Amino acid sequence: MLAPLSWPAPARAEVEPGDLTLTVTPELNGGANPYAREMVLLRIHGVYRQPILLEEVIQPPLANFTWTQLGRDHWSKTRLPDGQTAIAFDRTVAVFPHHAGDFTLEPFIHRLTINDVGARKVVDVRSAPVPITVAPWTAPTGGPDAPEPWWLPARDVSIADSWSQDPETVKIGETVRRTVVLEAQGVVAEGLPPRPVMRTRGIITFAGPVTRETIITPSGPVARATYVWDVRPGVPEVIPLDAIAIPWFDTVSRTQREAEIPARQIGGGLPDRETGGGGTAVRSSLLAAAAGTMAFGLGLALLGFRRDRTSLRLPKAQRRALRDAARAHDPAGFRAAVSEGERANPELGRRWRQEPATAAALASLDRAVYAKDGGDAPDLAALARVLARSRPAPVAASAGRLKPLDGPA
Missing domain, CATH: 2.60.40 (Immunoglobulin-like)
Structure with a gap:
């Protein structure tokens, strides 16, 4: 034209x-x-x-x-x-x-x-x-023509794993959703592998649709695939989920590498401490067994305290990922952790964008990672602390609702 x-x-x-x-x-x-x-x-x-x-x-x-x-x-x-x-x-x-x-x-x-x-x-x-x-592939295994494992040549690969609730707290018959986001630099979406197989004894899995997108940047395409499973335990025992390795070829170092969807455990754990009151509830029940009426009053006080402290906060895994990327001075890894945090808690992500100083720091991070000429990244350690802070939840989310006495819904 x-x-x-x-x-x-x-x-x-x-x-x-x-x-x-x-x-x-x-x-x-x-x-x-x-x-x-x-x-x-x-x-x-x-x-x-x-x-x-x-x-x-x-x-x-x-x-x-x-x-x-x-x-x-x-x-x-x-x-x-x-x-x-x-x-x-x-x-x-x-x-x-x-x-x-x-x-x-x-x-x-x-x-x-x-x-x-x-x-x-x-x-x-x-x-x-x-x-x-x-060049022809001469290594004994893998390569672009091998049906297995999937051939994934990329400059970098990152994996973010999140659950709708702590899988260790899921009981028999309940369903928890697992979301895995695979991101590869220097690849288009069609080059990403199909959804990995997640299957083990004692669970029923329902695989959701795979969403793929290609993000065009001046330095090349960035491909992202999102895999979703609904997982339901069928036995009361602890169920181990093995790690899933995704091999990929590092086009910079010209070596074969592996990314990993981490191993997890379904069932067998205490209530999720990220809710801000699960551990207190357990201690209250122990005190109740020993002290009767005194512990009952303490438990009521603590329940009221929990209602007043409803807040938005990143899960522990995302907070750790931000700290690790900041400590390693890795802006790309930090940006991937921010994206996963926004997916895990969209309301919290919106709050970040509404805070002028936080939004400006995130914009500076985007320029450092995606702009053609790069740019100076913000203070990652300071930004990690800001993003890890809890924010008050919307009033409409908690008004008129009492939390169940037996723990998180």
Whole structure:
């Protein structure tokens, strides 16, 4: 599609060699030849001394590649070595080779309508052909062509695991929801693995739909998949859930790695202490057994105290994840923990965005993680403390309701 440009520039006498240049540079992960289905970024850069009236990029056929454009085209002014100014054009395209082999990308063409001595003139600016070698997988296991395990080449992979309530407090016949969010950098959503199998003796699982999304950033796509299960224990014994390993290929270090959905236990635990009163209720029952009427009065006082302290707070796992990422000076890991916290408690996430100082710190974090040129991350340790603080719950959420005497619903 032709795009009109309104870029003020003086008319030149005529088009001279070197006035219009277009280059395509492949950006290889770790400087190594990619494997099949591994992302390669094509940086398309044009420098034009002539004033441009209209422009159209004609992309060559990419028969052996899947591709996606990352963001919009970027136009800017640039100063050349001889001191003159020119117009700079930038576009980034991510390509994913289908199989191993030696390939040559045909030239990209930038069709420009320029002002040449006051007359409109159409010029095709061509890039040079780009050779790309896709390496065969030689390791004894895995790889892009193996049906198992799933081939996941990415710059980084993170996993967030959350439960609608502490699984150790779930009783036989009750249902708890488990949500696992898998996020991979340098991958499109279609490249993420299918929902892992979560099956063990003594539980019934109902798998929900898988949601996938691709977030386009200047540094490449970020893919996110959300897997959901409803879990119901069918036996009164403690049920262990084993960890689930998800292998992935680190495209930066060129090594095979593993991400892990952590092991958990269903049943066999005390009431969730995150509710702000479960441990107190247990101690009150013990005192009641020993002291009778005195403990009964204490229990009533504590119940009233619990009603007054209704609040919004991040689960312990998310608070720990924020602290760990801050301690490691890992803005990307910190942002993933923030996203998981917002999913676990949407109302609390809205509160963060309503607090000007907190919202500004989160915006600074987003720029540091996702912006093309990055930026200075905020004080992660201080931000972790702010996000870990409890906030008062909405009045409508607790008005007119008495909590059950036997613990959390």
